[in-house]
Each structure stands twice: as C-alpha cells, then as structure tokens.
Amino acid sequence: MAKAIYWMRNDLRLGSNPLLQRALTENQALVCVYIHDPRQFARTAISVPRLGWHRRRFLAQTLQQLQDDLHKVQIELLQLWGEPELILPQLVEELGADTLYFSRECAPEERSVESFTCARLEPSRTRVIRAWTGFLINPDKLPFAIEETPDVFSDFRRRVEKVGLENLVLRAPEIDFSVSKNSRQLTTAGTLAYRTVQKHLQKISSQAAWFEILPEESALLQAVEQVQGPREKMNLLCGGERQGQTRVDDYIFNKRSIATYFETRNGLLGLNDSTLFSAWLANGSLAPGWIYERVKSYEKQFGSSKSSEWVVVELLWRDFFKLMLLKYDVKFFLRQGIHGEIRTRKIDRRDVNESLNQILTASTAQPFVNANMRELVQTGFMSNRGRQNVASFMINDLEIPWTLGAWCFESLLIDYDPASNWGNWAYLAGVGNDPRGSRVFNIEKQQSMYDPDGLYVQAWS
Numbered sequence: 001m002a003k004a005i006y007w008m009r010n011d012l013r014l015g016s017n018p019l020l021q022r023a024l025t026e027n028q029a030l031v032c033v034y035i036h037d038p039r040q041f042a043r044t045a046i047s048v049p050r051l052g053w054h055r056r057r058f059l060a061q062t063l064q065q066l067q068d069d070l071h072k073v074q075i076e077l078l079q080l081w082g083e084p085e086l087i088l089p090q091l092v093e094e095l096g097a098d099t100l101y102f103s104r105e106c107a108p109e110e111r112s113v114e115s116f117t118c119a120r121l122e123p124s125r126t127r128v129i130r131a132w133t134g135f136l137i138n139p140d141k142l143p144f145a146i147e148e149t150p151d152v153f154s155d156f157r158r159r160v161e162k163v164g165l166e167n168l169v170l171r172a173p174e175i176d177f178s179v180s181k182n183s184r185q186l187t188t189a190g191t192l193a194y195r196t197v198q199k200h201l202q203k204i205s206s207q208a209a210w211f212e213i214l215p216e217e218s219a220l221l222q223a224v225e226q227v228q229g230p231r232e233k234m235n236l237l238c239g240g241e242r243q244g245q246t247r248v249d250d251y252i253f254n255k256r257s258i259a260t261y262f263e264t265r266n267g268l269l270g271l272n273d274s275t276l277f278s279a280w281l282a283n284g285s286l287a288p289g290w291i292y293e294r295v296k297s298y299e300k301q302f303g304s305s306k307s308s309e310w311v312v313v314e315l316l317w318r319d320f321f322k323l324m325l326l327k328y329d330v331k332f333f334l335r336q337g338i339h340g341e342i343r344t345r346k347i348d349r350r351d352v353n354e355s356l357n358q359i360l361t362a363s364t365a366q367p368f369v370n371a372n373m374r375e376l377v378q379t380g381f382m383s384n385r386g387r388q389n390v391a392s393f394m395i396n397d398l399e400i401p402w403t404l405g406a407w408c409f410e411s412l413l414i415d416y417d418p419a420s421n422w423g424n425w426a427y428l429a430g431v432g433n434d435p436r437g438s439r440v441f442n443i444e445k446q447q448s449m450y451d452p453d454g455l456y457v458q459a460w461s
C-alpha cells in the first residue's frame, strides 16, 4: 500500500492543486501536514513577530477551513510546531511513508528548508515529489531559463506574451476526491501514538494562542487606535479557500467591478477599487491560474477590455518578482540591491529609530502617510497607491533604509509575500528592477490626485 505525506505550505487549497491531486491519485494512504515554524515568530526590527497578527488571524482561519474540508474527504490535516527539516524526516520514518510531496517556494530560507529536508531524507530513499503551485505561468515552461529572466518587467512580459499566456498558464483540473475513497487515513487513532506526531502536537497545543495578539503588538495597535477607521475591508479579508473564491466571483461576475479595474485600481477607500485578491494568493488559498480562468470566462461572456486584461498583467507582476527572487536569491534582500549599487548614505541609528517610531505611530508631518499607516496597522491592508507613497516617504523623506521598511511591511501586511514585498521595496528604492532608478513621490501632489476630496484621510484621521 503506497503511503504518503503531503506537506502543505503556501498552497493551502483543495481546488486547482495539481500536486495534491497527484498525491491523492498515487497513494492509498495520505496525511497532510502543516508545520508552524518557530522562526516565523522571531522578532523583527520593530519588535513584533515576522508573522504578524493580521497574517496569523488569516492563516488560522485558512487552516481551520482546510482542516474541515479535508476531514470531509477523510484526509487528516495535522498541525505541528517545529522546524520542518527536523520533523518531516521523523514523520516519514514513523508513519512509514514512501513519498513526501510539497510545493516549491522561491525565497532562500524556504528553499534551504527544502534542501535540508531532502538531504535528511536521502538515506531512507524516500521519494520526494515537489512542484510549483503558486505561479500564474509555469516556470518550467518559460521560454528562457529562470536565471535569464529579463530584469525589466516590460521585456519579461513581451517575451511571455510572445509565446502566448494560454500556453504557459499553470492550470489544474479540479480535484477528484472520489480517488480518496479507497484511501486509509495514515493517522488513525493508533498511529497518532507515534512519537514525533505526539511530541509536536503537544508543542502546538502549548502554543494554542499562536494566532492571538501579543502584548508588543497590542502596544503598536494602541498607538494608532485613537482613530478607528472603516473596517469593511478587514471584515471582507477572511481566510479560507471558499472566502477567496467568493470574493473572486463577487468582484468579477456579481459586481462586474473588473470592467472598470483600470480606472479604479488606484482608489483608496472603495471595497471594489481593486480586486483585494492578494491575501488569498499569498498563502495559496487561491491559485493564480484559477483566477485567470475566471477572468477568461468573464471575457467570453462579456468581452475583454483593457481593465480585464490589466488584472492579468498585475498577476504577471507577481510572477515577475518571484522569478527575480529565484534569479537573485539572497541579493534580493540586500540594502545595496540586486546589482550591488549603494544609493543610501549612512545615517544615525537614533534618527532612524525616531523616524520609524513616527511611521509606526502614524504621527509624521504627512496626513496622507499617517492615514495609510493607520489603515495598515489596524487592518493589515494598504492599497498599492498607499504602499508606494509610504515607501517613498520612508526612503526619501525620512531616509530610513529601505530594508527596514520592508521588514515593517513583512510583519504588518495581511498579504505579505517575500517576492512582492521585497521586490517592490527595492524597486522604489532604486536598487531593484526599475530601469528608471529610484522614484520620489511628491506626497502632497499624490494626495491631491488620489484623495482629491480628502475622504480617505478623513476616514483614517
């Protein structure tokens, strides 16, 4: 009887998941495991965990739904606490699994965890099957090697569009759960007696409140909560595959907001100014290929437009930064940037701390920046326009090293994704993929263009 472990990472969905489909088809017994890595709880420069509270809430909701949905098709989702590279080899041995399946990640830390896991599994000759699940276009089908991905987005886009997106999109048939009918759960009550599972289950239960707000996070919240802004976006951003799918269908088909995306995408307040798909995309409860199919189905019914096409272009930006991360590896995170240029001058650490404090407590001299920061700290979301302005202000006006800004966003964003976050920050700092060098935003001018009646600033002041 073929037995396998499916290690769930940022592919927290049942639909459009070719790797999970494969694991179901190839095995008679399967267990899914999600491992909470303590390294994600390390404190960043702003003294809060890397995995901040908005993302933890969203993750907890996602995992709960996934666990329930898997349970319905008789598959167990184990949530364990520890380092995956240590836990997985033990689990494989103790559960007698023949194969380990997992989705490939782009960031160096996650990739080294993969390599260590594989190296530790080598003596047991366990089969390891890994695949890309988070891209819009399949990296294995690119018309160039990943290391040769063009550094400028428009060149990249031209090259992939020349081949035709239709030929490159990472698609997956919907999962046929009837194949799991015959499967035996690998973790029956009996097998749960195994040492590793038990030990790490105990650890997770002692971390029972892992998703609750920590005192240091609460202090950050209190600093901005003298102003309570609108909560609609936060209420909409609930974790779980079904919530994500509902949002996609609502945005594209029910509200047909996709028809005006190009014109509204820079909006700051409206629930349908932009898609708000990013948080579900970041933890993989939505597959970009599935969204692509929904957009194509909309275009078939209602016709394509610059707006509907632009949603796909934005998804290509997401892929572009992932490829850049794979291409430049650790350089992607360095202050001097991917080409080793040093553009920021050395500044006094005390000044940096003071400036950072102004940003985090939303008490800078710029009401537009403050409003965006209040929204971020309170809800975990900030519009793309807001992110660009806050980043530019931090880098150019406050002269905070861009890497510190990226760390702040890593902890605070509900949709944090290493490639999109660090890639966009480096881009704005002029040490990344912007062929025009750094961008300095005139905050007052931006405010008058994108919040002409002051409604956004008013809502968050």
Ligand SMILES: Cc1cc2nc3c(=O)[nH]c(=O)nc-3n(C[C@H](O)[C@H](O)[C@H](O)COP(=O)(O)OP(=O)(O)OC[C@H]3O[C@@H](n4cnc5c(N)ncnc54)[C@H](O)[C@@H]3O)c2cc1C
Residues within 6 Å of the ligand: 265, 274, 275, 276, 277, 278, 279, 281, 282, 311, 314, 315, 317, 318, 321, 382, 383, 384, 385, 387, 388, 391, 409, 413, 415, 416, 417, 418, 420, 421, 422, 424, 425
């Ligand atoms: C400083 C900075 C940091 C950022 N950090 C992140 C991050 O950690 N995670 C993240 O998902 N996005 C990040 N972005 C990109 C972008 O701001 C968000 O994806 C977007 O605001 C999410 O809202 P939406 O889903 O409504 O986007 P929409 O405008 O509706 O776009 C649709 C989708 O396209 C993708 N997308 C759009 N713009 C970008 C972009 N510039 N780069 C990469 N992908 C894009 C996202 O997946 C998004 O969900 C960052 C941008 C900046 C300027």
